[in-house]
Amino acid sequence: MSVDHLLQTIPPLTVYLLVGFVVxxxxLGIPLPGEIVLVSAALLSSRHELAVSPAWIAVAGSAGAIIGDSIGYLVGRRYGMALFGRLGRRFPRHFGPDHVRVAERVFTRWGMWAVFFGRFIALLRIFAGPLAGALGMHYPRFLVANALGGIAWATGTTLLVYSLGVVAERWLSRFSWIGLVVAVLVGLGVSLVIRARTRRLAESYAAESDD
Known part of the structure; x- marks a missing residue:
C-alpha cells in the first residue's frame, strides 16, 4: 500500500479530533507535540484529494487550545503553585524549578500578554493555563488572552502551512508526501532549538537568583 493510498483511508473527522485532542x-499542561500535529494536519489539508479542510483544522486547533488552557487554569487555581512541584517530579525536563521560575517571572511581568504570546512559545504554551490559575489571574482576562492567542496561533499556523503545502504540491506532484516528512522534521528541529534556548534562559535566571 502506497503512502498516498494510506493517507486517503484516514477519515477527516479523525484528523480534526486528533488535532483538537493533542493540542x-x-x-492542559502535559508536554505533547501539539504544534507538530497541527503542522502535519495542515499539510495534509493541502492535499485536496484527502478531503481534509484547513478551516476545520484551524477550528479544531483553536478549540483544543482554548478548552485545554481553560481546564489547566482551573486545575492551577485549585492546587496553586504546589501543583508544579508534583509536575516537576513527573516531567522534570519541562517543569523543573528553573523552568517554573522563568515562566512565573514572565507571567508576573507581562500578565495577559504572556498568555497571548505564550501560545507561540513551547515552554509557555504548556505553562499558560495552570500557571495563570495558580497566580490568581482573573479568568475573564485570561479567557480573552487565551482565546485570541489560541485562534491566532492555530489559524495562522494552519494557513501558513496549507499555503506552503499547496505550493509544494505543484512542484512535487508525484512526491508531495515528502512535504509531510519535511514538515515533521522541521517541527522537531524548531522544538529542539526552542527547548535549548529556553534551557539557557532558565539557567541564566537561576544564576541571577543565586547571586
Whole structure:
C-alpha cells in the first residue's frame, strides 16, 4: 500500500479530533507535540484529494487550545503553585524549578500578554493555563488572552502551512508526501532549538537568583 493510498483511508473527522485532542492535552499542561500535529494536519489539508479542510483544522486547533488552557487554569487555581512541584517530579525536563521560575517571572511581568504570546512559545504554551490559575489571574482576562492567542496561533499556523503545502504540491506532484516528512522534521528541529534556548534562559535566571 502506497503512502498516498494510506493517507486517503484516514477519515477527516479523525484528523480534526486528533488535532483538537493533542493540542488540548498539551494546553492542559502535559508536554505533547501539539504544534507538530497541527503542522502535519495542515499539510495534509493541502492535499485536496484527502478531503481534509484547513478551516476545520484551524477550528479544531483553536478549540483544543482554548478548552485545554481553560481546564489547566482551573486545575492551577485549585492546587496553586504546589501543583508544579508534583509536575516537576513527573516531567522534570519541562517543569523543573528553573523552568517554573522563568515562566512565573514572565507571567508576573507581562500578565495577559504572556498568555497571548505564550501560545507561540513551547515552554509557555504548556505553562499558560495552570500557571495563570495558580497566580490568581482573573479568568475573564485570561479567557480573552487565551482565546485570541489560541485562534491566532492555530489559524495562522494552519494557513501558513496549507499555503506552503499547496505550493509544494505543484512542484512535487508525484512526491508531495515528502512535504509531510519535511514538515515533521522541521517541527522537531524548531522544538529542539526552542527547548535549548529556553534551557539557557532558565539557567541564566537561576544564576541571577543565586547571586
Amino acid at each position: 488540548g492535552i498539551e494546553s
